Amino acid sequence: MTTTRSSPATSEAASTAVLQLDYLSSEEIASRSAAWWQNVLGVVGFEKLPPIDGSAVPITASMTPRLGANDAICEVWRVAGPGVQLSNGAAQHCRVRYRFCEDLLFGSITIDERLLETGGAARGDAAGVDAGALLRATEIAYQEIFDVLRETEHRHLIRIWNYLPEINREADGDERYRLFNSARQLAFRKSGQATVGTVPAACALGSPAGSPISIYFLAARQRPTMIENPRQTSAYYYPPKFGRHSPIFSRACVLHEAAGTNLFVSGTASIVGHETIHHGDVGAQTRETMVNIGALLDEVNRVVGSARYSLDGLKFKVYVRQPSDLGAIEGALSRSLPSSTSIVYLRADVCREDLLVEIEATGESDGRAAGVL
Numbered sequence: 001m002t003t004t005r006s007s008p009a010t011s012e013a014a015s016t017a018v019l020q021l022d023y024l025s026s027e028e029i030a031s032r033s034a035a036w037w038q039n040v041l042g043v044v045g046f047e048k049l050p051p052i053d054g055s056a057v058p059i060t061a062s063m064t065p066r067l068g069a070n071d072a073i074c075e076v077w078r079v080a081g082p083g084v085q086l087s088n089g090a091a092q093h094c095r096v097r098y099r100f101c102e103d104l105l106f107g108s109i110t111i112d113e114r115l116l117e118t119g120g121a122a123r124g125d126a127a128g129v130d131a132g133a134l135l136r137a138t139e140i141a142y143q144e145i146f147d148v149l150r151e152t153e154h155r156h157l158i159r160i161w162n163y164l165p166e167i168n169r170e171a172d173g174d175e176r177y178r179l180f181n182s183a184r185q186l187a188f189r190k191s192g193q194a195t196v197g198t199v200p201a202a203c204a205l206g207s208p209a210g211s212p213i214s215i216y217f218l219a220a221r222q223r224p225t226m227i228e229n230p231r232q233t234s235a236y237y238y239p240p241k242f243g244r245h246s247p248i249f250s251r252a253c254v255l256h257e258a259a260g261t262n263l264f265v266s267g268t269a270s271i272v273g274h275e276t277i278h279h280g281d282v283g284a285q286t287r288e289t290m291v292n293i294g295a296l297l298d299e300v301n302r303v304v305g306s307a308r309y310s311l312d313g314l315k316f317k318v319y320v321r322q323p324s325d326l327g328a329i330e331g332a333l334s335r336s337l338p339s340s341t342s343i344v345y346l347r348a349d350v351c352r353e354d355l356l357v358e359i360e361a362t363g364e365s366d367g368r369a370a371g372v373l
């Protein structure tokens with residue numbers, strides 16, 4: 001693969017990069033200086049691509065509409081710190097857009113399944129996209145991501161966000177999420193990646209019919225620490241009743257010695273062990289999810305050897321299956337989080353039909369409080 005870089009990554013920038021996550025309005029983004037933009041790694045819109053020039057920075061969208069607010073906001077990933085230099089990747093024969101500094105890489109890829117040639121007969125209509133097209137699109141996406149990471153030597157995928165249209169719909173007798181899991185696992189294996197243990201934090205949500213598959217990710221040069229939740233079966237060990245091939249993700253990932261945003265909590269739901277609990281009760285599902293995130297934070301703090309992370313230091317994204325549940329979810333969260341907490345609510349299908357809500361989070365520390373890391 002041939003990669004063009006605007007400038008080579010310099011090694012003296014190592015360990016000075018501070019990752020920052022902000023949720024900004026269009027006006028805030030428009031008012032930022034050229035110097036500020038230089039340090040942007042990537043921008044993610046929600047319901048649609050934000051109207052930003054994508055030639056300098058990867059711009060993508062999860063295609064999940066925002067709930068409970070009308071202003072368009074974006075998720076902005078930036079690095080700060082003296083001497084940090086960013087470069088763009090524009091690999092040929094590859095759909096991944098990416099931008100990186102010495103320590104960290106942001107990338108995104110979108111693929112429209114409907115435009116892929118598959119072995120089966122072309123169906124023509126949007127609703128009839130077949131299993132083969134989804135399997136193939138997922139495999140291509142992951143293979144191209146791993147190719148980029150090998151090329152730039154940001155070998156450690158730390159966090160990956162997966163959005164697929166109609167995640168719960170059946171295609172050729174299997175749920176599309178389960179097909180995605182099969183293709184994801186196959187792609188990990190084919191690229192020589194571990195499929196248990198050192199696997200990225202992740203989420204997988206459904207977007208509206210007709211959306212492209214949209215995947216974005218962060219990768220690091222240094223090996224991160226993956227954390228599992230003592231209350232939950234590791235997803236890569238889920239029993240086969242949840243699909244022939246297990247999902248490949250860790251419950252959380254912590255970046256070593258990094259200041260700034262360095263904790264990534266995967267999409268978390270009302271699952272204890274491997275079973276969904278509180279069927280049909282969105283308030284109870286929300287509370288159980290927060291108990292899960294609390295237990296995970298305790299485990300992160302135990303592993304890093306200091307009480308660095310707490311619920312009120314996190315930024316949240318909350319995926320809501322039924323918009324009419326928004327009030328109940330907000331009510332439940334207001335009891336466990338301070339009112340100043342950053343929470344973005346998004347409308348999305350969750351990857352088990354019985355899950356009504358899924359919550360992900362990111363956390364930061366100043367690095368100086370680091371214990372054993």
Ligand code: 3EB
Nearest residue numbers: 202203204247249266267269
């Ligand atoms: C769960 O705990 C809920 O397939 O990448 C959460 C995070 C979930 C990531 C994924 C799925 C994924 O199983 C669903």
